Amino acid sequence: MDDFVNALAQDLNQYEPRPLGRRQHFAVLLPLVRVNDQWSILYEVRAAHISQPGETSFPGGAIEPGECPSDAAIREAVEELNVAREDIVIIGEMDFVVTETALIYCFVGIITGKTPLTLEPNPDEVEEVYALPLSWLCSHPPKYYETGLQATYSDDFPTARLPGGENYKWKRRNHVVGFYDMTDSGYNLWGLTARMTDRFIDFIQEKDIYHCVDCLAP
Numbered sequence: 001m002d003d004f005v006n007a008l009a010q011d012l013n014q015y016e017p018r019p020l021g022r023r024q025h026f027a028v029l030l031p032l033v034r035v036n037d038q039w040s041i042l043y044e045v046r047a048a049h050i051s052q053p054g055e056t057s058f059p060g061g062a063i064e065p066g067e068c069p070s071d072a073a074i075r076e077a078v079e080e081l082n083v084a085r086e087d088i089v090i091i092g093e094m095d096f097v098v099t100e101t102a103l104i105y106c107f108v109g110i111i112t113g114k115t116p117l118t119l120e121p122n123p124d125e126v127e128e129v130y131a132l133p134l135s136w137l138c139s140h141p142p143k144y145y146e147t148g149l150q151a152t153y154s155d156d157f158p159t160a161r162l163p164g165g166e167n168y169k170w171k172r173r174n175h176v177v178g179f180y181d182m183t184d185s186g187y188n189l190w191g192l193t194a195r196m197t198d199r200f201i202d203f204i205q206e207k208d209i210y211h212c213v214d215c216l217a218p
Contacts, residue, residue: 028060
């Protein structure tokens, strides 16, 4: 092989592939708390005056320049839940989410010494918090629904360069959205937060550790 190929092969072997496209990076914390001697997942209800008001979410936000994802998740949780950094213990990382515009890391952490009743979340960002026992989540999986995404054009999109112009047949892109059945609770757990929750529950069941947790004993 010539010098170009040798140099290219060397650089590719040292290169870490990443998703194509312009994506903002975010990190969230999937917080575990003890409630009535049961391990539970803590959720936030977003404040009415911020984006996505009233939505259930995990603590989290954009990763700042030079910041590692786990530090971003902790920083956002400290700001939103009004807890000390020492109150959060990261125990691992779950699967991340990749969309057209975002990459979202998910870290599992323990909130020590706090319960939903003793937390005083930041009212600028959080309306309230609530918790769902792992035992309930294990026995109440979400239901997934399918929706189609339709292409729309910006004013300067070069539709004339498409085969068929504006009549170009874009491939239908199906989007699956999960909802937990919580009608009686007054809360609505759905979307990415529901998907991350469901994946975490799948994980502890796949690894055959859920029955080892005292809160999940029948």
